[in-house]
Amino acid sequence: YKRVTVKSLIEMKNNGEKISMLTSYDYSMAKIVDAANVDVILVGDSASNVMAGHETTLPITLDQMIYHASSVIRAVKRALVVVDIPFGSYQSDPKEALRSAIRIMKESRAHAVKVEGGEEIKESVKRILNAGIPVMGHLGLTPQAIYKFGTYTVRAREEEEADKLIADAQLLERLGCFAIVLEKIPAELTKRVSESLSIPTIGIGGGKHADGQVLVIHDLLGMTHEFNPRFLRRYMNLYEDMGKAISQYVDDVKSRDFPNDEEQY
Numbered sequence: 001y002k003r004v005t006v007k008s009l010i011e012m013k014n015n016g017e018k019i020s021m022l023t024s025y026d027y028s029m030a031k032i033v034d035a036a037n038v039d040v041i042l043v044g045d046s047a048s049n050v051m052a053g054h055e056t057t058l059p060i061t062l063d064q065m066i067y068h069a070s071s072v073i074r075a076v077k078r079a080l081v082v083v084d085i086p087f088g089s090y091q092s093d094p095k096e097a098l099r100s101a102i103r104i105m106k107e108s109r110a111h112a113v114k115v116e117g118g119e120e121i122k123e124s125v126k127r128i129l130n131a132g133i134p135v136m137g138h139l140g141l142t143p144q145a146i147y148k149f150g151t152y153t154v155r156a157r158e159e160e161e162a163d164k165l166i167a168d169a170q171l172l173e174r175l176g177c178f179a180i181v182l183e184k185i186p187a188e189l190t191k192r193v194s195e196s197l198s199i200p201t202i203g204i205g206g207g208k209h210a211d212g213q214v215l216v217i218h219d220l221l222g223m224t225h226e227f228n229p230r231f232l233r234r235y236m237n238l239y240e241d242m243g244k245a246i247s248q249y250v251d252d253v254k255s256r257d258f259p260n261d262e263e264q265y
C-alpha cells in the first residue's frame, strides 16, 4: 500500500484527480472503507449523530472522538485519517486547541485534525500547525455553529457571506491548511473557491467543482433513512436490507430453523 499523505492530496489536485473521502467511526467499517481505496477517512463528529443518536454534533467529547479515532486507525493501511476536533475543545483559546489536537494525535495515532471556521479560529489553527499537526479546514454550513444559523439550509447564498467564505478559505490556505471541506454552499461559489486555491477543496453539498467529495458512511449505505438532502446519493438501502435480514433471523430462531443440525457441535 502506498499511504495517502497530505502531499498526495495536493498532487491529486494538481493532476486533476478527484479526492474521495468518507467517514468511519469504528474498526470494522474502517477496514472495509480503507480496502475500497477511499483516499481520506474522516472520523467526523457526525459520530455524535450516527453513533450516539444526538440531534447535533455538539455533545460529543474529546475522549469519545479519540476512542472512535483509535478504533479507525487500527484498521487503516492506506488512507489518510483526519479527526474532527469536537465543539468546545478548540474555540476558547489557542493553547486549549493545541492541547486537544496533541491528545488526538498521541492517543489515537491519527494523521491530521479538522476544525470548523476561518478568521474566528485563526490563532488556534496557527498554533496547531506550528506543532507540526496538519489541519483541514471546514467552511460553509459548519454544524458546530448550527444554533447560530438556526437551520440546516444552504449557506453563503448572499454576497456578504460568500465574500467572507472566500476570504476565510484564502486565510486557511495562507496559514498552511492542507485542504478545506466546503459544506452546503452554491456550486458556483465552490468553483470560485476551488479555482482560487492551490490546496484542494472537499465538497459535501458543494457541487461538482470541488476537488473532492465527502459523505457520511451511514448516509451512503442508506442506514439513515429519514435524512434526505438533495446532495445525498445513496448507494445501498441498508436500513431495509438489514431490517429484512434481522427479521429473518428472528423468524428462524422462533421457528427452530436456526440453528440446524450442521450448525451445532
Ligand code: KIV
Pocket: 023, 042, 043, 044, 045, 046, 047, 084, 181, 204, 214, 215, 216
Ligand atoms: O462530521 C462529519 O461527518 C463532517 C463531514 C460531513 C464533512 O464533518
Ligand code: NA
Pocket: 044, 045, 046, 057, 084, 143
Ligand atoms: Na464534522
